[in-house]
Amino acid sequence: MSSFTPNHALLNPKFEGYKLEVISQEDAVTRFGLEYRPTQVANSGRSPLSFKEVQSRITHNHLSMANDSGRCLYIDSEHRVILVDFTNDSHAPSFTVVYELPTPISAPASVQVHREYPSAVFLDARTAFVADGQGALYILGLPAEGVATSTLGCFELADNTQTPHSAPTPFRIHSVAKLSDSAAIALLSSRFYGDPEAVRTQPMASHPSEFDVWAARFSLPFPNQNNDLAPIDILWRRRGQDVPIFTEYDNSRKCFLLAGSSVYRELNQPVPSSYEPSSDEMAPIPRLDEKLDVETPPKPPPYSWTQTSDSVTVAFPLPATTPTSSIKVTFSQKTLTVHVQTTSHVEGVPLPHYSAQQLWDGIQTSTSFWTWDREGEHSFGLLTLHLDKQRENTRWMHVFASADTPGGEEEVPETLDPSELYLIRESLEKYTAALQSGEDMSGLGLGRGVPALAQGEMDEEVDFSIGRVTFLTWVGEDGGIPVWSSTFGDSACNVLSIDLPGSGPGASMVVKNSIDGTLFTLDEAQAVDSLPTWTHSSTFSALAFVLASKRDTRFTYHVSSKAVLAFENGSRDRGGNVYIYRGGRPGQIWAKQSVLKVGDGSAGSLLGVGTFKTAQGHTIVCLCENELVVMHNIF
Numbered sequence: 280m281s282s283f284t285p286n287h288a289l290l291n292p293k294f295e296g297y298k299l300e301v302i303s304q305e306d307a308v309t310r311f312g313l314e315y316r317p318t319q320v321a322n323s324g325r326s327p328l329s330f331k332e333v334q335s336r337i338t339h340n341h342l343s344m345a346n347d348s349g350r351c352l353y354i355d356s357e358h359r360v361i362l363v364d365f366t367n368d369s370h371a372p373s374f375t376v377v378y379e380l381p382t383p384i385s386a387p388a389s390v391q392v393h394r395e396y397p398s399a400v401f402l403d404a405r406t407a408f409v410a411d412g413q414g415a416l417y418i419l420g421l422p423a424e425g426v427a428t429s430t431l432g433c434f435e436l437a438d439n440t441q442t443p444h445s446a447p448t449p450f451r452i453h454s455v456a457k458l459s460d461s462a463a464i465a466l467l468s469s470r471f472y473g474d475p476e477a478v479r480t481q482p483m484a485s486h487p488s489e490f491d492v493w494a495a496r497f498s499l500p501f502p503n504q505n506n507d508l509a510p511i512d513i514l515w516r517r518r519g520q521d522v523p524i525f526t527e528y529d530n531s532r533k534c535f536l537l538a539g540s541s542v543y544r545e546l547n548q549p550v551p552s553s554y555e556p557s558s559d560e561m562a563p564i565p566r567l568d569e570k571l572d573v574e575t576p577p578k579p580p581p582y583s584w585t586q587t588s589d590s591v592t593v594a595f596p597l598p599a600t601t602p603t604s605s606i607k608v609t610f611s612q613k614t615l616t617v618h619v620q621t622t623s624h625v626e627g628v629p630l631p632h633y634s635a636q637q638l639w640d641g642i643q644t645s646t647s648f649w650t651w652d653r654e655g656e657h658s659f660g661l662l663t664l665h666l667d668k669q670r671e672n673t674r675w676m677h678v679f680a681s682a683d684t685p686g687g688e689e690e691v692p693e694t695l696d697p698s699e700l701y702l703i704r705e706s707l708e709k710y711t712a713a714l715q716s717g718e719d720m721s722g723l724g725l726g727r728g729v730p731a732l733a734q735g736e737m738d739e740e741v742d743f744s745i746g747r748v749t750f751l752t753w754v755g756e757d758g759g760i761p762v763w764s765s766t767f768g769d770s771a772c773n774v775l776s777i778d779l780p781g782s783g784p785g786a787s788m789v790v791k792n793s794i795d796g797t798l799f800t801l802d803e804a805q806a807v808d809s810l811p812t813w814t815h816s817s818t819f820s821a822l823a824f825v826l827a828s829k830r831d832t833r834f835t836y837h838v839s840s841k842a843v844l845a846f847e848n849g850s851r852d853r854g855g856n857v858y859i860y861r862g863g864r865p866g867q868i869w870a871k872q873s874v875l876k877v878g879d880g881s882a883g884s885l886l887g888v889g890t891f892k893t894a895q896g897h898t899i900v901c902l903c904e905n906e907l908v909v910m911h912n913i914f
Contacts, residue, residue, distance in 0.1 A: 283772045283790050284684065285797045286815040287640065289865055292674035294820035297860060297872035302913055308875060310882070311907045315374060317341055317886050318356035318904065319396075328393060329488040332470065335522035336396065337833065339451075342887025342902040344781030345401035349891045350421070351781070352407055353902055354397035358382055360409055362421060363907065365891065365898070372907065377428040378419055380411045392472060395449045400465070402455050406431070408465055414447020415508055416465075418501060431501040435508040436467065436493065447508075450493070456528035456535075458756060460499060464514065466526045466535065467493040471518060487550075492517045492526075492543055494535070494758065515758025517543035524749060525777050527786040531804035532811065534761055536786060537752040538774075545760075579706040580691040581631060584678050589671045591642075593678055595631045595662040597621070599653045606651060606662060610644045612669065613637060615679075619662075631662075636688070637680040641669035676793060683793050690793070745827050746773040746791045753811065763810045775822060776843050779836035781889040782897075789819060789837050796822030798840055798862070817862050819843050820870060829858065834888055838897055842914045846877065849885050849903070854878025857901075859913060875910060882906040 319341070328336070343352045349365030360378040383394060395412040402408060409417045414436050420429035435447040450469040457463045471489040494514040520541035527536040537543045544550075584593045597606075601621040609616040614635040621630065646667040653660040668675075681687030750771050753764045775796045776789035787800040796819035802812045817840035826835065826845060833848040833855075840862045849855025855877050863870035877885055883904025890897050899910040 282684075283797070283799055283813055284680075284815075285792050285795075285818075287680075289797070289815055289818045290676065290792075290795065291818060291820045291863070291865055291867065292676055293866070293868050294863075294870070295868045296821065297825065298869050300861075300871040300873050302873045302875060304875060307910055307913055309909045309911070310879070311372060311909070313374075313903075313905055313907060315355040315357075315359055315361045315376065316905060317353050317902060319884065319886055320356075329470075331488045331490070331521050332393065339396050339398075340780060340834065340887045340889075341396065342780070342889050342900065343399040343401060343407070344889030344891065344900070345404045346781060346783055347892070348401075348404040349893075349898075350401070350404055351889055351891075351900060352399045352401070352409070353887065354380065354399065354409070358397065358411070360399070360407075360419065363900075365900075372909070375422070377421060378409065378417065378430070380409070380417070381413075381415070383411075383413055392446070392449060393470060395451045395469070398451045398453075400452050400455050402457060402463060408452055408455050410450060410452040410467070412449055412451070414449050416452065416467075416495075416511065418497070430506065432497070432504060433506055433508050434495075434511045436469070436495075436511050436513075438469075451522070453523060453526045454528070456530075457499070458528075463497045463499055464528070464535075464756070465495045465497065466523075466537075467495055467511075468522050469493070487520075489518055489520055490522050492519065492523060492537055494754075514756075515754065516546060517752070517754060517758075518546055519543040519752075524747060524774065525786075527801075529786070529801065529804070529811070531807070532753075532761070532809065533756050533807050535754045535756070536801075536811075537754060538749050538777075538788075539752075540748055540750065542750045543752040543754070581629070581689060582678070582691060583694050583702070584691065585694045586675055589668050591664075591666040591668065591675055591678065593664040593666065595664075596628075596659040597630065597651075597662050599658055599660040601651075601653075601660065603651050606649075608649045608662075608664065610642065610647050610666075611635070612641050612644060615664075615666075617662075617664075633679075638666075639675045639677050639680050639682075640673060643667040643669055745823050746775045748772075749774040749788075762808060775826060776835045776837040779838050779844065779888065779890050779899075781891050781900075782838050783892075787816075787837070787839070788813075789822065789843060791823045794821050794824040795819065796826075796843065798837070816840060818865070819860055819862055822860060825858075825860065825872075831855065833885055836888065838890060838914070841897075844888075844899070846885055846888055846901070849878040849882065854880050854882055855885055857899075857910075861914065873913065875913065877901050877908050878903055878906075882908060 341353055351363045353361050355361055358380040359376045360380065362375045362377045364373045380397065397410060397412045399407055399409045405421050407419045407421055409419060416434040417430065418432040420431050422428050436450050438448045448469050450467040453466045453468060455463055455465040469491050471491050493516050495511045496514040519539055521539045523537050523539040525538050529536060582593055582595045584591060597619060598621060601619065605620045607618040615633055615638055616635055617631045617633045619630045647665060649662065649664045651660065651662050677683065677690065679688045683690040748771055753761050755761055773791035774788050775791050778787055785801065787798060789796040789798050797815050798817040799813040800816050802814055822843060829845050831847045832845050834846040837843045843860045845858040847855030857875050857877050859873040861871045885901060885903055887902040889900050896912040897914060899913065901908040
């Protein structure tokens with residue numbers, strides 16, 4: 280399946296950091312008070328929300344943007360659908376109430392089904408699909424100036440297998456795609472509660488968090504109907520363990536892409552087995568008078584390494600009794616082979632075994648060599664590889680190209696002080712001594728070296744949590760599995776940013792690669808049955824590192840390779856900022872960043888963002904609780 284292997288030519292190991300480029304707040308930012316105010320308060324059932332539901336509601340974008348248009352929609356606190364139009368000649372947007380959704384009725388104490396936030400998507404600039412969060416869907420023909428809104432259809436999602444008394448199933452709408460002149464498909468998501476009896480009688484905490492993705496089919500042009508709610512025509516249905524992060528229709532492959540923190544399986548497939556931690560990952564339960572906080576040496580990495588401008592030195596610890604004849608090392612310009620065969624194996628310490636393993640960059644085979652130092656007074660000796668770089672002054676991020684990738688080699692940070700390179704021998708001796716004494720060995724063993732940019736500032740626990748692990752599931756238009764697709768989805772990646780709504784068609788993601796953010800775009804297929812390929816097109820250097828310092832971030836989006844925007848949530852008494860990180864060319868040691876204030880203290884929390892393009896550049900629209908904030912031509 281497709282992978283997210285970065286193009287080394289687009290990485291920038293020499294990157295030093297971001298320099299502030301000041302943008303005039305007065306010139307770039309305009310604020311408009313809202314007569315029709317949105318809210319993030321939702322009437323729910325009588326049971327607590329699951330963690331997945333809370334997370335999806337925090338990241339829910341309350342603003343819907345039309346591609347290639349200056350139009351957007353939101354639903355206010357009184358359930359009115361508000362059309363915001365920037366297409367008029369003035370610089371101020373117009374606000375029009377285009378529809379009033381039915382007012383929700385308070386849920387009986389026995390009902391544990393949660394309502395969703397109202398949501399909306401555009402089919403085109405004149406047609407919108409609006410979900411009321413209670414199970415109903417309204418298709419609206421949006422007005423031109425001086426023309427009234429028309430209701431093109433009213434539908435409801437009914438699932439008699441789980442909602443009691445045939446009540447509609449609350450859902451959220453994610454996207455809608457026009458497949459042909461006669462058909463459109465909308466993707467919806469809802470919480471799966473189980474059978475109606477379980478919903479009525481069992482506490483929600485006893486149900487696993489699962490979510491359904493529905494493909495709803497609509498005929499074009501929309502048939503005439505009265506205002507009665509018609510059942511939604513469901514084409515297919517999938518189930519996963521989280522709300523999708525984003526969805527996309529790939530017209531070139533005639534498939535839908537579902538991106539989320541789990542795969543989305545067919546309903547007749549078994550639930551993926553739960554993760555079982557290994558013995559090294561399990562924490563023991565303390566007993567009376569037992570001390571578990573005794574410091575023990577961490578498990579050392581498989582090797583240590585350092586580099587200069589023209590060479591890389593790698594040190595492997597081996598049992599000191601290993602004969603030279605048991606060591607086989609082969610160099611090629613792009614790969615390394617290391618095989619060690621010895622009878623003096625130490626329990627818990629694997630011997631190095633690399634077969635034609637791809638190196639991070641090329642080496643000079645004629646001048647590269649290895650040495651074996653037994654060091655008789657130690658229980659471990661050192662196998663040291665001296666690799667001469669093909670390209671001088673190119674800084675290696677890792678020894679092996681597959682490091683820090685799914686299924687690849689373990690990431691081993693560089694030892695920045697060459698004098699500490701051989702301390703791996705002492706750490707391994709401490710580790711094996713602890714193994715023999717039976718001490719707990721749950722250390723991660725990732726070493727102490729860090730990239731130069733992060734030295735002295737890196738918090739491994741915080742940096743590791745940046746981004747969201749994302750699985751890609753491909754589904755055919757008819758709900759089938761494409762012939763090239765795995766049953767359990769596509770490759771996993773750690774996503775830092777997704778496309779800013781309104782920025783245009785096509786799918787792209789900024790994927791975490793060590794401390795960088797690498798932009799991958801989905802290639803257009805030459806044939807319907809072509810395997811999806813993602814191309815590394817640009818790099819936002821040190822993006823993961825700088826995002827780790829933003830603790831109040833609500834949305835992180837990007838606009839192609841131009842910029843990544845990290846929006847703070849803000850609050851009623853403190854306005855949030857947007858941090859803008861611009862992409863740089865390969866080889867640049869500095870990139871530009873800017874900061875603009877979204878809220879001014881009276882705007883309230885940020886609820887949604889989007890963009891549309893003008894002749895002068897991109898305009899960013901920020902929906903807050905009390906204001907609509909517009910940013911002009913910031914990149």
